[in-house]
Amino acid sequence: MRKIPMGEMAYQEKNGVGWLTFPSWDAFPGVRHAFSTRIGGVSEGPFASMNLNFGRGDPREHVEENFRRFCDAAGFSFDTLAASAQDHHTEIRRMTAADCGVGITRPKDRESVDGLVTNEPGVTLVTYYADCTPLFFFDPVHRAIGLGHAGWRGTAAGMALCMAERMQQEFGTDPRELFAAIGPAIGPCCYEVDEAVRSAFCAGPLPEAASCFTAASNGRYQLDLWRANKGALLAAGLLPEHITTAHLCTRCNHRLLWSHRATGGVRGGLAAFLTLLPEEEG
Ligand SMILES: [Zn+2]
Structure with a gap:
């Protein structure tokens, strides 16, 4: 499969579905990750075509079909998807096999979940985006993973720190052995x-x-969420060489990626996927 470099990520397509991965994570055979694009779905109009957000007015059957197509192309099992319930706070939920389908084929059962962690293969963590920052975590020593959603509120509240701390509590993760990627x-x-x-x-x-923050001419500021999240990861004790930043702006790349600001809010949504593979596949 041909991979096209984009920032610190790589773009690839299968069956007409396009997605991004971090080549720096190719070294980890025990974990599979992906970040969706707008390419390869069945949605129409302002949702065309790969919309992975159920909550924005696109017919439910289109979004579900998009998830199925994405999973088939990028190598995830649709039946193992377990999604967040994001509301820009820092609540983190440990997911188990019993949670598969939550937020996808089953209703959400929590009000506020911006971060997901698990150490179970057979559970695929799913979080949603359209300008906010995706944070991917992998602890190869304890075989545990995490996905965190950090917009400006979550970033300011230290979501990256909260994720590293929660993995430490749940799995015994040593931050110096933890890898992270900023999507x-x-x-x-x-x-x-x-x-x-x-x-x-x-x-x-x-x-x-x-x-x-960099001062703009009009009394406002340009905010660097990538830098803020990297700073939080370093403060959590991660090693700089264990942190990858995509350096891909959703607004600059709004034809490929959903951007809330580029579309004025009439839009579909992106999703991050992360799962541990069974030992025999890893
Ligand atoms: Zn930009």
Whole structure:
């Protein structure tokens, strides 16, 4: 399968479905990850064509068919999907095989879940995006994974720190052995924010939060969510050589990726996928 480099990720297609992966994670045979694009779904109009968000007005059967097509192409089992219930907080849920189907073929059963962790193969974690920051985690020593959703609120509240701490509590993860990848999100090129956002960051747990803001000419700021999340991962104790940043802006790449700001909010959604493979496949 031909892979086309994009930032620190690579784009590939199968059966007309396109997705992104981190080549730096090819070294991990025990885990499979992917980030969706707009390419290869059945949705129409403003959702064309690979919309993986059930909550934006696209018919449910289209979104479910998109999930099935995505899973077939990228190598995930549809029946093992278990999704978040994101609301820009830092609640994290440990998923088990009993949770498969939650938020996909079964209703959501929680109000607020922005992070998912598991150490069970046979569960595929799913989180949703359209400019916010996807955070992928893999602990190869304890064979555990995590997916976190961090928009500006989650980033400011230290979602990356919370994920590393929760994996430590649940699985005994040593942050120095933990790998993380920061996926496609709105970049410092396109993310203008106001003083209220800057104040919230500077009041939060992130060290050097102010360094993530560049003054714009109109009294506003450009916010670098990639840098803020990397700073949080370093503060959590991860090694710099264990952190990959996609350096892919969703707004700049809005023909390939869903961007809330590029579409004015009338849009489909992207999803991140992460699963542990059974030992014999790994
Ligand atoms: Zn941009």
